[in-house]
Amino acid sequence: MRLATWNVNSVRARIDRVLDWLQRSDVDVLAVQETKCRDDQFPTEPLVALGYEVAHHGLSAWNGVAVISRVGLADVEIGFPGQPGWGDPAAAEARTLGANCGGIRVWSLYVPNGRTLSDPHYRYKLDWLARLRTAAKGWLDTDPTAQIALCGDWNIAPLDEDVWDMEKFRFSTHVSEPERRTFRAIIDAGYADVVRPHTPGPGVYTYWDYTRLRFPRREGMRLDFALCSPALAARVVDARIDRQERKGKGASDHAPVVIDVEGPSA
DNA sequence: ATGGTCGGTGGCCGA
Numbered sequence: 646m647r648l649a650t651w652n653v654n655s656v657r658a659r660i661d662r663v664l665d666w667l668q669r670s671d672v673d674v675l676a677v678q679e680t681k682c683r684d685d686q687f688p689t690e691p692l693v694a695l696g697y698e699v700a701h702h703g704l705s706a707w708n709g710v711a712v713i714s715r716v717g718l719a720d721v722e723i724g725f726p727g728q729p730g731w732g733d734p735a736a737a738e739a740r741t742l743g744a745n746c747g748g749i750r751v752w753s754l755y756v757p758n759g760r761t762l763s764d765p766h767y768r769y770k771l772d773w774l775a776r777l778r779t780a781a782k783g784w785l786d787t788d789p790t791a792q793i794a795l796c797g798d799w800n801i802a803p804l805d806e807d808v809w810d811m812e813k814f815r816f817s818t819h820v821s822e823p824e825r826r827t828f829r830a831i832i833d834a835g836y837a838d839v840v841r842p843h844t845p846g847p848g849v850y851t852y853w854d855y856t857r858l859r860f861p862r863r864e865g866m867r868l869d870f871a872l873c874s875p876a877l878a879a880r881v882v883d884a885r886i887d888r889q890e891r892k893g894k895g896a897s898d899h900a901p902v903v904i905d906v907e908g909p910s911a
Numbered sequence: 912a913t914g915g916t917c918g919g920t921g922g923c924c925g926a
Contacts, residue, residue, distance in 0.1 A: 658917090
């Protein structure tokens with residue numbers, strides 16, 4: 646089974662590239678972030694024509710997540726238990742969707758950006774991640790053998806080597822110690838970054854800003870991860886970041902991250 | 912050269 650995660654930065658602007666990439670890459674399950682559309686605007690038909698099922702959750706032009714699968718798609722869940730909302734009154738944002746695909750509980754996650762260290766969105770991001778950790782730990786407490794993939798754009802660079810120049814990020818979000826602590830807490834709860842061992846840094850990224858020639862200058866950030874429960878991590882045999890897909894006109898600012906899972910699915 | 916670029920939307924905001 647081949648599983649991938651990709652922040653597409655608007656599925657409507659990118660659908661042709663998504664279709665081409667899915668076919669070329671022979672991907673069974675794709676977790677998508679930043680679809681930037683409502684459910685009624687999502688381009689489901691061309692994906693169905695390729696043999697995929699789609700579950701999407703989008704409320705507006707912001708956020709939006711989906712799971713696309715050709716190995717089954719069941720028990721769709723919008724939002725994780727305890728997921729905080731934003732605003733006054735606080736309302737849930739379209740940032741998470743879970744589904745069972747080929748025996749794996751796949752979550753597509755779009756972690757809040759945080760904006761700046763002094764912005765209320767930063768506090769929201771930390772709270773959101775702490776609550777995700779509580780939910781994810783609960784799933785493993787309930788069933789230590791569960792096959793769970795927490796896939797998505799985490800908006801965190803967990804290590805100094807995950808940005809091209811730490812000096813430039815001294816007062817920025819994505820690299821702060823509180824953000825990194827929340828990420829490590831999810832690792833400590835039993836979820837492994839299964840991609841890094843196959844794509845060691847430094848200089849290995851999943852995101853490059855559109856501006857300032859960041860991509861050709863190889864100035865990026867590693868922000869997209871597939872964190873796997875122990876039982877699933879044990880089945881991962883390979884992983885890669887498809888840097889090629891960041892190239893050319895009409896590319897997303899994120900590259901797809903792909904993992905290969907062996908063995909029978911439940 | 913205090914910049915640059917993509918999305919969305921609707922006459923700027925978020926990343």
